[in-house]
Each structure stands twice: as structure tokens, then as C-alpha cells.
Amino acid sequence: MRKFFLPFLALVIVVGGLFWRFSNYEAANKNNYNADILITNGEILSLDGQSNIYNPGWVEIKDGNIVGLGGGSAPKSISAKKSINASGKLVMPGLVNTHSHAAMTLLRGADDNEPFEPWLKTISAYEQKITPDDVYWGSLLAEDEMIRSGTTAFNDMYFSPDKTAQAVTEAGMRAILRVPITNQNNQLSFDQNIVSQNKNNPLITFSLAPNPFLDYSPDQLKQISDYALKNNYLVHIHFEEDPQNRTDSLAKYKLTPTQLIEQAGLLQNKIVLAHSADVNGDEMNVLGKYPNVGVSFNPKSEAKLGPSLTPVTEMLDHGVTVGIGTDGAASSNSLDMFGQINFAAYGHLKCPPRVDSSKATTTRVEAASSSDKYCANGRSIDPEKIVRMATIDGAKILGLDDKIGSLETGKQADIIILGVQKPSYDIYSTLVYNTSGEDVVGSIINGKVVMEDDKVLTINEPEVFKKVLDISEKLKK
Numbered sequence: 001m002r003k004f005f006l007p008f009l010a011l012v013i014v015v016g017g018l019f020w021r022f023s024n025y026e027a028a029n030k031n032n033y034n035a036d037i038l039i040t041n042g043e044i045l046s047l048d049g050q051s052n053i054y055n056p057g058w059v060e061i062k063d064g065n066i067v068g069l070g071g072g073s074a075p076k077s078i079s080a081k082k083s084i085n086a087s088g089k090l091v092m093p094g095l096v097n098t099h100s101h102a103a104m105t106l107l108r109g110a111d112d113n114e115p116f117e118p119w120l121k122t123i124s125a126y127e128q129k130i131t132p133d134d135v136y137w138g139s140l141l142a143e144d145e146m147i148r149s150g151t152t153a154f155n156d157m158y159f160s161p162d163k164t165a166q167a168v169t170e171a172g173m174r175a176i177l178r179v180p181i182t183n184q185n186n187q188l189s190f191d192q193n194i195v196s197q198n199k200n201n202p203l204i205t206f207s208l209a210p211n212p213f214l215d216y217s218p219d220q221l222k223q224i225s226d227y228a229l230k231n232n233y234l235v236h237i238h239f240e241e242d243p244q245n246r247t248d249s250l251a252k253y254k255l256t257p258t259q260l261i262e263q264a265g266l267l268q269n270k271i272v273l274a275h276s277a278d279v280n281g282d283e284m285n286v287l288g289k290y291p292n293v294g295v296s297f298n299p300k301s302e303a304k305l306g307p308s309l310t311p312v313t314e315m316l317d318h319g320v321t322v323g324i325g326t327d328g329a330a331s332s333n334s335l336d337m338f339g340q341i342n343f344a345a346y347g348h349l350k351c352p353p354r355v356d357s358s359k360a361t362t363t364r365v366e367a368a369s370s371s372d373k374y375c376a377n378g379r380s381i382d383p384e385k386i387v388r389m390a391t392i393d394g395a396k397i398l399g400l401d402d403k404i405g406s407l408e409t410g411k412q413a414d415i416i417i418l419g420v421q422k423p424s425y426d427i428y429s430t431l432v433y434n435t436s437g438e439d440v441v442g443s444i445i446n447g448k449v450v451m452e453d454d455k456v457l458t459i460n461e462p463e464v465f466k467k468v469l470d471i472s473e474k475l476k477k
Contacts, residue, residue: 032079033079033080033081034062034077034078034079034080035060035061035062035067035078035079035080035081036061036062036063036080036081036082036447037059037060037061037080037081037082037083037084037413037444037447037449038058038059038060038061038074038078038080038082038083038084039058039059039060039061039083039084039086039091039415039417040056040058040073040074040083040084040085040086040087041056041058041085041086041087042056042057042058042059042086042087042089042090042091042417043055043056043057043086043089043090043091043427044056044057044058044059044069044071044091044092044407045090045091045092045093045407045427046069046093046406046407046408047092047093047387047388047391047392047405047406047407048406048407048408051384053427054069054070054071054072055071056071056072056073056087057069057070057071057072057091058070058072058073058074059091059407059413059415060074060078060080061413061415061444061447062447063447064412064413064446064447064448065410065411065412065413065447066407066408066409066410066411066412066413066415067409067410068409069407069408069409082449084417084442086417088419089417089418089419089420089441089442090417090418090420090427091407091415091416091417092391092407092415092416092418092431093152093391093392093404093405093406093407093414093415093416094150094151094152094153094391094404094414094415094416094443094444094445095149095150095151095152095153095337095338095390095391095394095416096151096152096153096154096323096390096391096394096395096398096400096404096405097146097151097153097154097155097324097325097326097335097337097394098154098155098272098274098294098296098323098324098325098394098397098398099155099157099236099272099274099275099296099298099325099326099327100142100154100155100156100157100325100326100327100328100335101156101157101158101327101328101329101330102138102139102142102143102154102156102158102164102167102328103130103134103135103136103138103139103142103158103160103163103164104123104138104142104158104328104329104330104331105138105139105141105142105145105328105329105335105468106130106134106137106138106141106468106471106472106475107123107126107127107328107329107330107475108329108330108333109330109333110122110123110126110330110475111123111330112304112333115305115306116241116242116305116306119305119331123330126475127159129474129475130159130475132160132162132163133163134471135158135159135160135163135164136160136163136164136166136167137167137464137467137468137471138468138471139163139164139167139168140167140170140171140459140464141464141465141468142329142335143167143168143171143173143459144171144456144459144461144464145329145334145335145336146173146335146337147171147173147443147450147451147456147458147459148437148440148451148456149335149336149337149338149339149436149437149438149440150336150337150338150416150418150437150440150443151173151335151337152173152174152404152414152415152416152443152445153173153174153175153176153395153398153400153404153414153445154173154174154175154176155175155176155207155234155236155272155296155325155398156175156176156177156178157178157207157209157211157236157274158178158328159180161177161178161179161180161194162193162194162197164177165177165194165197165198165201165204168201168203168204169198169201169203169204170458170459171450171458171459172203172445172446172448172450172458173203173445173450174203174204174400174404174414174445174446175203175204175205176204176205176206176207176234176236176398177194177198177204177205177206177207178206178207178208178209178236179191179192179194179195179206179207179208179233180194181208181209181210181224183215183216183220186217186220188220188223188224190208190227194206202446203445203446205233205234205400206231206233206234207228207233207234207235207236207272208224208227208228208233208234208235208236209235209236209237210224210235210237211237211238212238213237213238213239213257213260213261214245214248214249214252214253214257214260218253218260218263218264221260221261221264221265221266222264222265224264224266225264225265225266225268225269226265228269229268229269233269234269234270234271234272234398234399235266235269235270235271235272236271236272236274237261237271237272237273237274238274238275239257239261239273239274239275239276239279240257240258240273240275240276240277240278240279240283241275241277241278241302241308242277242278242306242307242308243278243308245257245278246278256283257283258279258283258286258287259286262286267286267287267290267292267293268290268292269292270292270294270397270398270399271292271293271294272294272295272296272323272397272398273287273293273294273295273296274295274296274298274325274327275295275296275297275298275302275308275310276295276296276310276315277302277308277309277310277311278308279311279315281314281318284311284314284315284318284320285318287315287318287320288318288319288320289319293320293321293397294320294321294322294323294396294397294398295310295315295320295321295322295323295397296322296323296324296325296397297309297310297312297322297323297324297325297344297389298310298324298325298326298327298331298332298340299324299340299343299344300326300327300331300332300333300334300339300340300343301326301327301328301331301332302327303343304331304332304333305331310322312344312381313381316381316385321393321396321397322389322393322397323389323390323393323394323395323396323397323398324337324340324341324344324386324389324390324394325340326340336436336437337390337437338431338435338436338437338439338440339436339437340390341386341387341390341431341432341435342432342433342435342436344381344386345381345383345386345432345433346433382428383426383428383429383431383432383433384428386428386432387428387431387432391405391406392405392406393405412446412447413444413445413446413447414444414445414446415443415444416440416442416443416444417440417441417442417443418435418439418440418441419439419441420435420439441453441454442454
């Protein structure tokens with residue numbers, strides 16, 4: 001027995017020693033990782049200032065930031081905790097949704113047959129029944145749809161923003177959310193609770209969204225402007241969606257909407273003017289003088305509710321930066337930004353020049369029948385520019401272009417991966433004309449993988465779908 005025991009003991013010692021050395025090697029290796037994520041073998045669409053494309057290429061991510069990228073094989077010196085082989089796939093910046101009402105996923109299809117004014121009354125009646133908890137579930141559904149279709153950041157405007165913030169934190173998205181403004185007895189107060197509650201979440205920043213802005217006096221708009229500047233908040237308003245907005249502004253203040261917000265100082269702020277569909281040439285001259293002004297073009301909702309579409313080419317000619325937004329799901333029905341991109345491109349390629357409405361006195365319905373404003377943008381927007389509007393230009397109008405919107409060393413890692421395995425003579429044309437949100441298979445936000453292999457990792461989808469169905473049934477009653 002003894003002659004077998006000694007060899008067995010020696011074998012145990014040898015195996016144990018090898019195991020100990022292997023375990024320590026693994027532990028040492030883990031401590032020697034110099035990257036969190038390494039993406040390799042993909043076509044890298046940087047959308048940087050030089051429009052660099054690396055095919056194949058690689059992207060290195062550490063501590064939420066892009067720390068390296070380039071063409072060919074990744075340097076052998078990079079040791080990453082997680083490797084993503086993007087062979088046959090496209091790697092690009094996450095899309096930036098510049099105007100949304102996330103929780104309106106609860107009201108998708110509630111009224112798809114009326115023009116804006118009757119539609120607004122119908123939707124407002126439904127909204128009276130929506131609770132803060134409903135907003136949470138509606139926001140989660142919106143974020144799931146946005147992640148699945150390539151959006152990594154969105155600029156939201158809705159009530160109960162604290163509940164949207166809760167959903168944003170759980171989903172791991174980047175968002176700009178409104179600080180509530182209370183207007184009682186002509187005295188404004190700003191609810192800072194949402195700011196203090198989310199001070200530890202670097203992915204949430206804030207806006208002031210006085211809507212409708214014509215409900216505020218010029219002095220109050222000046223107060224809002226000053227408060228936003230003091231706190232470095234974005235300003236986010238619905239602006240000149242139709243000729244009626246100008247008519248109302250002239251009647252109430254004897255100023256056009258552009259004159260009103262300029263005199264209040266709002267154009268000094270980083271400001272997003274959602275829609276701006278009925279802005280005329282004189283007003284564009286004014287807006288183009290202020291580098292902080294951005295316009296959010298929401299093609300589907302504008303075409304659906306009419307009568308006007310954002311005059312994008314004219315805005316660009318006047319030096320105004322334009323981004324793309326989805327609006328709410330109650331008006332555009334889909335939160336797929338690639339759907340908006342595609343619709344914008346197809347909807348304007350064969351259109352004649354837009355009719356100037358500087359002297360418009362018609363009502364919304366009359367304007368829809370008397371002028372061909374759906375043909376606003378002519379033929380001049382090329383595919384790369386449309387993709388930039390959905391990424392780096394969108395980031396710029398939100399004041400985030402130093403952080404996101406392009407793939408560059410030093411920027412935060414908001415990245416999407418698409419399974420675009422199609423013959424392509426021009427990748428921008430492929431994205432604009434032949435891509436949908438369903439092509440997105442992966443998403444990284446601030447260096448964290450939130451969707452991998454077409455599976456969202458941060459949201460319990462079956463639970464969200466059931467909750468939202470239950471809420472919609474309640475709202476229908």
C-alpha cells in the first residue's frame with residue numbers, strides 16, 4: 001500500500017502546484033488587462049471630421065471611453081476583458097434622438113386619423129389618465145425600442161421626468177430630461193429634485209422645456225433663459241410647428257416667435273427648436289447668427305400631422321445645425337431612428353422648393369390645402385449628411401458633441417453594431433436607403449454593453465410588454 005501512496009502523494013503535489021501556478025497566472029493576467037472591450041474586424045464608420053472609415057478596423061474601450069481605434073488588426077499589446085469580433089458587421093456611433101416624448105409609447109395608435117389640433121385634444125384627454133408609474137413603464141418600453149434600433153442618447157420632454165430618469169438609469173441609456181417648471185401667479189419655480197436624485201448618474205443631463213412657450217411672458221422667458229445659462233441646462237421647446245404659432249405670437253405679443261425668443265435671450269442658450277416647420281427666410285437669418293441654436297427635424301410626425309415640414313436644406317444654407325428626432329410614438333408611431341432617416345431621404349428627393357410662409361395668414365387646414373409644404377427640402381441632402389444629422393450633428397445641438405456622436409479617441413463609447421451584410425458601393429447610401437433598426441445587433445453606451453447578439457441585457461422585455469399592454473387597456477376605458 002505504501003509503495004502506491006508515495007507516488008500518489010507526489011502526483012497530488014505536482015497537480016496542485018500546477019493548479020496553483022495556473023490560478024495565479026490567470027489572476028495576474030486579469031490584473032494586467034489594459035482595456036475593457038476590444039472590437040475587431042469590423043467596418044468602422046467614425047463620422048469624425050475627416051469622415052475616416054477603417055475596413056477592417058478596431059476600437060479599444062476603457063473606463064467608458066474610446067482609447068484607441070484604427071485600421072487593420074488591433075495592436076497585440078491590447079489585452080481586453082471582453083472581445084467582440086465584428087467581422088462582416090458595421091461599427092458606428094450610436095444614433096442621437098434630438099426630440100422625443102418617450103412615455104407616449106402608451107398612446108401609440110390612440111389617434112392616427114386627425115390633423116394636429118383635434119389629435120392634440122384627443123391625446124391630452126388620454127394623458128389625464130396617465131400616472132407617474134405609467135410613465136415609468138412607457139419610458140422603459142421606449143428605451144427598449146430605441147436601444148434595439150440603434151439610439152444611444154435621447155432628448156426627452158414629458159411629465160413625471162423623475163420616472164423617466166428611473167427607467168433611463170435601469171436601461172443604461174444616455175438622456176436629457178426636463179427640469180419641471182411651475183408657473184403660479186406669474187411666479188416661476190424650478191423643481192431641482194430630479195437633479196439631486198440623479199446627480200450620481202453621468203448619463204443624465206437636464207433641460208428647461210417651457211411648453212407651450214407662448215404661455216410664458218417675455219419676462220418669464222428671460223428668467224428661464226438666465227436660469228438655464230446659470231445651470232448649464234439645454235433649452236428645449238416646440239417651435240413654429242405651423243402658421244398658427246406665428247399668428248398667435250403676433251396677436252399676443254406683436255412679435256414673431258423668433259423675435260420673442262431672441263428678445264428674451266433664449267438664443268444665447270444651447271437651445272433645441274423642435275420642428276421649426278414654418279420658419280421663414282428672415283427668421284432663418286436670425287437663427288443662423290446664433291451658433292448654439294439647433295433644430296430638430298421629425299420627418300414622420302411632421303408629415304403625418306402636417307401641414308409643414310422642417311425646411312432642412314434652407315436651414316443648412318443659413319448655417320443652422322439640424323438633427324433628427326422621432327417625436328413621440330403617438331405621432332410618429334415608431335422610435336426607430338433609421339426609419340426616420342430613410343423616410344427623410346425618400347420623402348424629399350423629388351420635391352420642388354418650399355413655399356415661403358413669411359406672410360402666412362392661413363389656418364392649419366387651409367395651409368395644408370393651399371401650399372405644397374411637404375416638398376420642403378429639395379434634392380440637395382446627400383446620404384452622408386443625413387447620417388451626420390442623426391449622429392454628430394444631433395450630438396452638437398444637444399451640447400454633447402465633445403462626448404459622443406463620432407468614434408474618436410477620448411470620446412465616450414456610445415457605439416452600435418449592425419449586421420449590414422449587403423453589397424454596398426457607398427456605406428452612407430446603404431444606411432440611408434437600405435437599413436432599418438432591425439439590422440442593429442449590438443449596442444454599447446458609455447462603455448457598457450446594453451445589447452449583444454440582438455438581446456437587450458438591461459431590460460426585462462416580457463415584463464415591460466405585459467405592463468404596457470395592461471396600462472393601454474386601462475387608458476382605453
